[in-house]
Amino acid sequence: MLEHGGNLRDAAREYGRPIADWIDLSTGINPHWYAAPAPDANAWHRLPEADPALAAAACAYYDAPAMLPVAGTQAAIQALPRLRAPSRVVVAAPSYAEHAHHWGQHGHELRQVPYAQLADAVDHCDVLVICNPNNPTGERIAPALLLEWAGKLAARGGWLVVDEAFGDTEAQASLGPHTGQPGLIVLRSVGKFFGLAGLRLGFVAVHPALLVQLADMLGPWSVSGPAQQVALAALTDTHWQEAMRERLRGEGARLHQLLAAHGIACSGTALFQWWPEARAETFWRHMAEAGIWVRLFRHAAHGIRLGLPPDEHAWLRLQQALTTWKHT
Numbered sequence: 001m002l003e004h005g006g007n008l009r010d011a012a013r014e015y016g017r018p019i020a021d022w023i024d025l026s027t028g029i030n031p032h033w034y035a036a037p038a039p040d041a042n043a044w045h046r047l048p049e050a051d052p053a054l055a056a057a058a059c060a061y062y063d064a065p066a067m068l069p070v071a072g073t074q075a076a077i078q079a080l081p082r083l084r085a086p087s088r089v090v091v092a093a094p095s096y097a098e099h100a101h102h103w104g105q106h107g108h109e110l111r112q113v114p115y116a117q118l119a120d121a122v123d124h125c126d127v128l129v130i131c132n133p134n135n136p137t138g139e140r141i142a143p144a145l146l147l148e149w150a151g152k153l154a155a156r157g158g159w160l161v162v163d164e165a166f167g168d169t170e171a172q173a174s175l176g177p178h179t180g181q182p183g184l185i186v187l188r189s190v191g192k193f194f195g196l197a198g199l200r201l202g203f204v205a206v207h208p209a210l211l212v213q214l215a216d217m218l219g220p221w222s223v224s225g226p227a228q229q230v231a232l233a234a235l236t237d238t239h240w241q242e243a244m245r246e247r248l249r250g251e252g253a254r255l256h257q258l259l260a261a262h263g264i265a266c267s268g269t270a271l272f273q274w275w276p277e278a279r280a281e282t283f284w285r286h287m288a289e290a291g292i293w294v295r296l297f298r299h300a301a302h303g304i305r306l307g308l309p310p311d312e313h314a315w316l317r318l319q320q321a322l323t324t325w326k327h328t
Contacts, residue, residue: 248270
């Protein structure tokens with residue numbers, strides 16, 4: 001399997017520090033997670049029938065005409081390449097590695113293209129896959145330009161797949177409202193903004209014809225009953241959502257400023273910052289020795305991604321580790 005953040009057991013084993021002593025900044029997941037209500041007792045007993053109320057809540061929250069709940073967007077990332085005949089596929093690079101990994105299978109011709117060259121690649125592919133905002137760099141592409149590309153691809157039976165996993169604090173940039181048109185597929189995650197990665201729940205906004213094909217491929221009972229009930233509460237709690245967006249924007253700005261104060265020019269989203277780091281592995285080890293687990297990117301994006309500290313004690317430990325790094 002590909003390497004991902006959140007692997008604290010690996011960190012604890014390698015550095016001999018108990019998991020409880022670590023600050024995990026490796027995932028970009030909101031450290032102030034939604035307080036999930038206890039599900040109904042029979043949620044553990046009944047087969048998890050699809051709840052129409054959950055799909056309706058997702059359509060309202062993501063402003064999309066139709067949405068399919070899936071067991072994390074990972075399920076859709078793995079399934080979508082199996083719904084097309086062998087195609088010419090371009091995946092923006094660098095980006096979430098699972099996209100290229102799965103499109104590289106099932107007979108597709110895969111190319112990974114830097115964001116700056118995507119406009120030229122649109123006319124020479126059948127499927128274009130983009131993270132917007134990008135994971136890990138935070139790079140963004142204007143919605144109007146994405147819609148132009150989607151139209152070009154759809155005209156020849158192609159797809160534009162947009163992964164908006166980190167888009168909850170930038171709702172105005174979402175393509176969800178446009179997913180009634182053929183060929184435009186938008187992926188959304190409950191794990192990042194709501195901090196509920198363990199729920200394993202995401203949504204796919206897509207034209208109804210393709211939605212049915214995807215649902216058939218994933219099969220029945222793909223999302224657990226407890227996950228459906230927790231997500232329904234989170235998606236309809238507008239007070240929590242508004243307060244959390246404001247909080248995350250403030251903390252994202254604080255993280256950016258803290259890194260800048262230590263000579264690090266970074267970019268990102270409200271949930272993480274990223275920068276190309278010449279001594280990336282050395283920085284990663286330095287932080288690990290201080291009990292701070294950050295995400296090291298060794299390949300296409302040679303750099304560091306760093307999420308939000310969960311509390312003031314963690315902010316102080318991060319500041320201290322950055323200070324000692326600056327003087328190495």
